Amino acid sequence: MVFDFLQPLSSSCVEYISKLPVQSLGRKITLHTESEFPNLDAISIAIIGVNDFRGLEKENSHGALDDFRKVLYSLYPGNWSVAIADLGTIEAGASLKDTYFLVQTICEDLLRKKIIPIIVGGSQDLSYPMYRSYDELDQMVNFISIDNKFDFSKENSNLANSFLTNIIVEEPNNLFNYSNIGFQTYFNSQEEIDLIDKLYFEAYRLGEVSNNITIAEPVFRDADIVSVDMTSVQSSFSGNFIDFNPNGFTGKEVCALARYAGISDKVSSFGVFNFNLTSVEFNLVAQVIWYFLEGFSFRSNEYPFGSKESYLKYTVLIDDDELVFYKSDKTSRWWIEISLFTNVNNKLKRNTLLPCSYEDYLASCEGDVPERWWKAQRRNIV
Numbered sequence: 001m002v003f004d005f006l007q008p009l010s011s012s013c014v015e016y017i018s019k020l021p022v023q024s025l026g027r028k029i030t031l032h033t034e035s036e037f038p039n040l041d042a043i044s045i046a047i048i049g050v051n052d053f054r055g056l057e058k059e060n061s062h063g064a065l066d067d068f069r070k071v072l073y074s075l076y077p078g079n080w081s082v083a084i085a086d087l088g089t090i091e092a093g094a095s096l097k098d099t100y101f102l103v104q105t106i107c108e109d110l111l112r113k114k115i116i117p118i119i120v121g122g123s124q125d126l127s128y129p130m131y132r133s134y135d136e137l138d139q140m141v142n143f144i145s146i147d148n149k150f151d152f153s154k155e156n157s158n159l160a161n162s163f164l165t166n167i168i169v170e171e172p173n174n175l176f177n178y179s180n181i182g183f184q185t186y187f188n189s190q191e192e193i194d195l196i197d198k199l200y201f202e203a204y205r206l207g208e209v210s211n212n213i214t215i216a217e218p219v220f221r222d223a224d225i226v227s228v229d230m231t232s233v234q235s236s237f238s239g240n241f242i243d244f245n246p247n248g249f250t251g252k253e254v255c256a257l258a259r260y261a262g263i264s265d266k267v268s269s270f271g272v273f274n275f276n277l278t279s280v281e282f283n284l285v286a287q288v289i290w291y292f293l294e295g296f297s298f299r300s301n302e303y304p305f306g307s308k309e310s311y312l313k314y315t316v317l318i319d320d321d322e323l324v325f326y327k328s329d330k331t332s333r334w335w336i337e338i339s340l341f342t343n344v345n346n347k348l349k350r351n352t353l354l355p356c357s358y359e360d361y362l363a364s365c366e367g368d369v370p371e372r373w374w375k376a377q378r379r380n381i382v
Helices: 013-017 065-074 096-112 124-132 163-169 190-198 206-211 212-221 250-264 280-299 345-349 357-366 371-381
Strands: 045-051 084-091 116-120 141-146 176-183 202-205 225-229 269-273 314-318 321-327 334-337 352-354
Touching: 013 065, 045 065, 065 084, 065 096, 065 280, 065 314, 084 096, 096 116, 096 124, 116 124, 116 280, 124 141, 124 163, 124 225, 124 269, 141 250, 163 176, 176 206, 176 212, 176 225, 176 371, 190 202, 190 357, 202 206, 202 212, 206 250, 212 250, 212 334, 212 352, 225 250, 250 314, 280 314, 321 357, 334 357, 352 371
Parallel strands: 045 084, 045 116, 116 269, 141 176, 141 225, 176 202, 225 269
Antiparallel strands: 314 321, 321 334, 334 352
């Protein structure tokens, strides 16, 4: 059984959690201890630590993830009714491929059980086996990276900064859309930026998102996997003064993005990577995960899991195009209808509505075609 490779929480960590107040998060979740593995039958979210930083060419730190757990589980949950289990830690395998195999197979098993895996720790190339865990699930995948770089392979780049190339190039190719939230132009070559446009992917600059963070919400609503690179956070907020970044998201902004990911009815995998295993950074990473959990507790199970029959329908004519918008009667969120060529790939049948914003609808009324709609149509054609 693949879960046999998960290392339980240390006895000192379990003892620490047992002495926390009964209202704390740690006292309300199921733990993988040396004597017992959690029963997953009623679990909605599984937290898994990964102690493998070889993608960043850094040393692994045995036991540090249990120190992180002490910080996370000392927090108090909101008014949640979410069943959470901590399944323990994946220690570095004999090779990086061994670690990839464990992450992929464990995530795949959890996804089949309708359990959301939260992967914590390690380098961001672990997003690649998270993506590969969807191979046997017969669906196309929308992938979001909160990152200041695009992570294309380039000369002398390490694995953590080149995994996106593997996702795009290697078969089987299940990627329908890649979205980057928070890229910083001076960290990316013009050729990489041009490639994002050529592939009709989506990329939002740091300043663009910081000025109006709500523009990211529809993007998360359409995502399957969300991967957070903590080096995208400004060092004065993250506490990462080893890999210093003078600009980036604030702590409040990255937590808001994590909440968008959690509240999305479609997000089924979440990962937080590229943070140093030090007590200074643990606080923000713990709060990022806390906000994802809070967002999950407020999911509304709207489209594609609910019916759009009761939605308000709006039709806008632009030249020869008829754009059809839907507004939820439950949350007032917006979608736009897209026409997918299901004869090309039957996996795309479920993608009939694309999340959008009220501003997209207003822009359409002024004759401007929403960029997200246009790119989605082009991806489907090419």
